[in-house]
Amino acid sequence: MTLSKTLSILTVxxxxxxITIAKPSLATTDYPSKTITNIVPxxxxxxxxxxxxxxxxxxxKKLNQTIVIDNKSGAAGSIGISQVIRSKPDGxxxxxxxSPALLAPHILPKAPYDLRTDIKPIGIAYITPLVLVINxxxxxxxxxxxxxxxxxxxxxxxxxxxxxASTAHLTMxxxxxxxxxxxxxxxxxxxxPAVTAILSGEIHFMFSDLASVLTHIKAGxxxxxAVSTTTRIDELPDTPTLSEVNIHSAKAASWGGMLAPKAxxxxxxxxxxxxxxxxxxxxxxxxxxKAAGAYPHYADSKTMQATINSDTxxxxxxxxxxxxxxx
Numbered sequence: 218m219t220l221s222k223t224l225s226i227l228t229v230x231x232x233x234x235x236i237t238i239a240k241p242s243l244a245t246t247d248y249p250s251k252t253i254t255n256i257v258p259x260x261x262x263x264x265x266x267x268x269x270x271x272x273x274x275x276x277x278k279k280l281n282q283t284i285v286i287d288n289k290s291g292a293a294g295s296i297g298i299s300q301v302i303r304s305k306p307d308g309x310x311x312x313x314x315x316s317p318a319l320l321a322p323h324i325l326p327k328a329p330y331d332l333r334t335d336i337k338p339i340g341i342a343y344i345t346p347l348v349l350v351i352n353x354x355x356x357x358x359x360x361x362x363x364x365x366x367x368x369x370x371x372x373x374x375x376x377x378x379x380x381x382a383s384t385a386h387l388t389m390x391x392x393x394x395x396x397x398x399x400x401x402x403x404x405x406x407x408x409x410p411a412v413t414a415i416l417s418g419e420i421h422f423m424f425s426d427l428a429s430v431l432t433h434i435k436a437g438x439x440x441x442x443a444v445s446t447t448t449r450i451d452e453l454p455d456t457p458t459l460s461e462v463n464i465h466s467a468k469a470a471s472w473g474g475m476l477a478p479k480a481x482x483x484x485x486x487x488x489x490x491x492x493x494x495x496x497x498x499x500x501x502x503x504x505x506x507k508a509a510g511a512y513p514h515y516a517d518s519k520t521m522q523a524t525i526n527s528d529t530x531x532x533x534x535x536x537x538x539x540x541x542x543x544x
Contacts, residue, residue: 248485249282255475256312258297260290264345264428267509268473269313272342275496276489277471293321293485295329298476302335306480308489311339315473316528317384323533324382324544333529337481338521342473342497343511346427347385347445348453350434355418362442362462365422374397377420379408380542384471385424387532388445390539391458395466415439426471428450446470450512451513473511474521490518 249466255273259265259451266288273284289297294317301312315333322328330336337476359365368374378385381404393400403420405411408429414420416438424441431452433439441456449458459465475493477486496502497513516524536542 222299222433228459237381239429244536247494248488249280251309252285253280253308254287254310255284256297256301256310257286257288258290258294258312258314258318259288261288262509264426264509265294265313265315265473266487268343268506268511271502271505271509272313272475272493272496275494275499279492292325292329294326295321298336299329302330302474302478304478306337306478306482308477308481308485310478311489312336312472312476314476316471319525319529320382320384320387320532320536323480323529324542332447332448332476333522334474334477335479337486338518338525339475339486339494340518341472341479341514341516341524342493343474343506344446344470344472344514345511346450346470347388347424348427348430348434349422349424349443349445349458350415350430350439350441351422352415352418352420352438353440354438359422359540362457362464365442366398369396369398373402374398374421375401377403377405377411377414377423379411379425379429380404380406382536384532385426387535389424390535391466392464395464414496423455426510431510451507471517472514472524474516485517 247375255269257266257269265284268458270286272287277284280355289300297396298312298314298318301310319332322331359368376389379387380386386402386404389402392398403414405414408425410431411420411423411425415423415434427450430439434441434453441453443462444450444453444456444460445459445465447458447460448455475489477489494515497515504514
């Protein structure tokens with residue numbers, strides 16, 4: 218073989234290699250080049266749907282690309298999340314998630330996924346504080362957390378949450394264990410009927426997401442006794458945290474974020490995560506999220522993964538201790 222032919226062959230080989238190496242970059246530098254689908258694993262009108270729409274609208278403007286919402290509800294959110302997991306990992310199918318979705322694999326008889334290993338996080342977008350409320354009309358003897366605790370140790374109280382093995386329920390199980398309370402959990406199918414129950418006097422107290430009870434707190438029909446966050450929240454500046462009333466086992470708040478199929482390229486995840494961070498700094502987005510009961514709180518992909526891992530460890534243990542897994 219002549220030297221010139223050898224050089225020609227080498228040139229072709231090297232050129233092919235360079236094209237191959239450059240290909241992933243070329244495939245993602247123009248991302249997104251078509252419509253993105255954001256799967257919301259819960260029905261329209263709920264918190265995950267509302268926040269998902271607010272964030273998707275802002276991201277659409279930031280990325281200069283249409284983002285459509287696709288509600289795929291059922292099985293505690295596992296149907297929608299499973300669809301995200303099975304989707305092509307090209308950045309054009311994403312998912313909105315709230316932390317209660319971590320619980321589905323540990324509650325349902327057959328675990329459809331494990332968020333510790335089966336997805337790639339984009340980032341956390343917000344937290345939703347939990348608040349413990351009473352109806353002062355029907356429980357005049359309870360005026361603060363110490364009086365609720367004292368009454369709760371006598372075995373005469375029941376409480377409601379928006380569902381069995383919800384974040385609110387599991388948090389109260391931690392409180393119950395720490396304080397040795399004798400209280401009865403009455404789960405409802407969602408926060409709305411649980412609120413109706415406490416307003417009618419059927420329930421002594423409720424542990425709820427802030428959005429579901431804030432209107433009634435402002436109207437004076439419900440009284441907040443404590444919030445689950447590590448610091449007081451803007452909407453209820455006079456309401457102490459659980460830590461302030463010497464309850465240390467539960468420092469919980471549900472959170473919401475975005476995820477993608479596991480094999481989604483890192484540069485796409487980085488682009489989406491950066492865009493998420495930037496839209497959460499927008500005053501209008503912050504205002505709209507807070508109005509929905511969600512406090513903007515950005516955390517990057519790695520932090521979201523660490524949060525998924527730690528929350529799963531905590532809540533799966535509580536589920537097991539209280540025999541909450543469905544048969």
